[in-house]
Amino acid sequence: MRRRLVWIGLLIVVCVGLIAAGAAATDHTGPYQLQADQPEPDNTVTRIALQSTGDAVWTIRFRTRLATTEDVDEYESFQAEFADNSSRYLDPFEERMTAVVDGAADQYDREMRAVDFEASTTIQEVPRRWGVVSFQFRWEGFAAETDGKLAVGDVFAGGFYIGEGDVLELAAPDGYRIAEVDPTPDEAEGGVVQWNGREDFADGRPQLLAAPEAGATGGEGGTLPGGTTGVVAGVIGLAMLVSLGVLAVRRTRSTDEPPTDSTDRQSDEATATQTDASADSTPRGHDLVTNETQVVDLLDQHDGQLKQADIVDSLDWSKSKTSRVLSELADDGTVEKLRIGRENVIRLQTDE
Secondary structure, X not given: OEEEEOOOOOEEEEEEEEEOOOOOOOOOOOOOEOXXXXXXXXXXXXXXXXXXXXXXXXXXXXXXXXXXXXXXXXXXXXXXXXXXXXXXXXXXXXXXXXXXHHHHHHHOOOOOEEEEEEEEEEEEOOOOOEEEEEEEEEEXXXXXXXXXXXXXXXXXXXXXXXXXXXXXXXXXXXXXXXXXXXXXXXXXXXXXXXXXXXXXXXXXXXXXXXXXXXXXXXXXXXXXXXXXXXXXXXXXXXXXXXXXXXXXXXXXXXXXXXXXXXXXXXXXXXXHHHHHHHHHHOOOOHHHOOHHHHHHHHHHOOOOEEEHHHHHHHHOOOHHXXXXXXXXXXXXXXXXXXXXXXXXXXXXXXOO
């Protein structure tokens, strides 16, 4: 399979529709749905980092796998265009998101603003090569304050959606703990919860209540938005329509010619040979290899797939350490996280 990057021109189209109560059911399209004529990035990671003020820093990362030298060359050309005229890419995003937040402010009894917009692009080299476009802004007044606690959820009235392989993270501020969260996240460590797509959240979800760590057990425990306090009649249906042109990845299958990525294949074979040689001459004790390598080796020994609980037992790690290492591997595209019943299953990714 050949993969070609087609740089079409980056266009961010972010739309938030205000839907009146009693209107037809919200169309749960993905929050980062591409236009029909443009392919999707490989992976989208959305991180919402709460601040103690009730603000939230949104960071949206669009990741595209750079599998060949041609992919890298084209992405570097895009980076040069991005550096020369970043406002071309950031201004439409800022305009639409400002409208989003202004619309939300009209529906809720607190002041909201969208500020501090930024955009950047990088190439991630290790352990796999990715092109990453990041957009960031601060949503002032994102969370509702209740008795010193921060409640998130009312702005998600109408639901929220993340696509297959995408990730949504909610992070509590420093000095806060997550007192309540709904629905149950796929992963939780410290003050961060994470859902792995595909996930179609119900009305008013995800919800989260962050409480100060000192004296967090006092009082009523707060009320999650959309609970007994009710939801404002105006519903925000979040539908971010994102066209990543200059970054859009068009994948084409060549059925009438042999693969042309022999250089990559030779490199993979050389790496495998080197790894085998090292295995013959060097002990594979846990103290001699990285955490990531231990996980990959363990998966290799079990046909590329294991339950997360079995990884914890086999490596004699804590659940939190295992979750952290697996999250890093998933972010790098080395493994894929699956939810099968009540079990988290980890599977090695392949380029096939």
